[in-house]
Amino acid sequence: MDIERNKTVVREFDELGNGSGDIERIEALCTPDIVNHALAPGRPQGIEGTREFLRSARRDVHPVRWLESHVVAEADLVVQFGTREQHWPGGSFRGFEIPSGMFTRDTAFAYRLVDGRISERWAIRDDLAMMLQLGAVISPTPYRDRFGSASTDGRSGAKDPSDRGASASRSLPRRIRTDHGLSPSRPKGLAVKAARGCSPWLPSRASTAWRARCA
Secondary structure (H helix, E strand, C coil): CCHHHHHHHHHHHHHHHHCCCCHHHHHHHEEEEEEECCCCCCCCCHHHHHHHHHHHHCCCCCCEEEEEEEEEEECCEEEEEEEEEEEECCEEECCEEECCEEEEEEEEEEEEEECCEEEEEEEEECHHHHHHHCCCEECCCCEECCCCCEECCCCCCCCCCCCHHHHHHHHCCCCEECCCCCCCCCCCCEECCHHHCCCCEECCCCCHHHHHHHC
């Protein structure tokens, strides 16, 4: 087993996902029956499902690049992790309508290789950071990414709370204030006053007495 060769294969496959590689090389990089756990429901498994995703993502129009990247390998596994900058074209994502724009998020990809080709793939992404930066979720405190960029409306680089992000919660019902520990699919969050000694998040299941204290 050649660990360095496996890392080279993963780096070349990653170029496909970033829009700079040759998609015709996919059969040399992946097994025909690759199991891609990162594909959205409804996409076929196997090499055709991964090929379909790479083509539909249109990275030539919506580019992705690593701001920081590390690749480690052991036995038949390779992991690439770091922070990526990406353009979102706008549209539905995890039940939210998200406007187009640039964002950064921490990402990790894991791969299992068989005979020098990728047979299995996983992806872990900080999707909440994406939704905060693009204004799909409104935070009561400024969002600050790991590179120090802050915003008051959840969108990367946005400084004025009176602009689009501040009015988003009024124009789009699905844009919500987040509840710590609760699923984003439950738009019942209540912002409360931290100065009263309350948590900045009030779960919707809180008792009546606790709600009265934090009103």
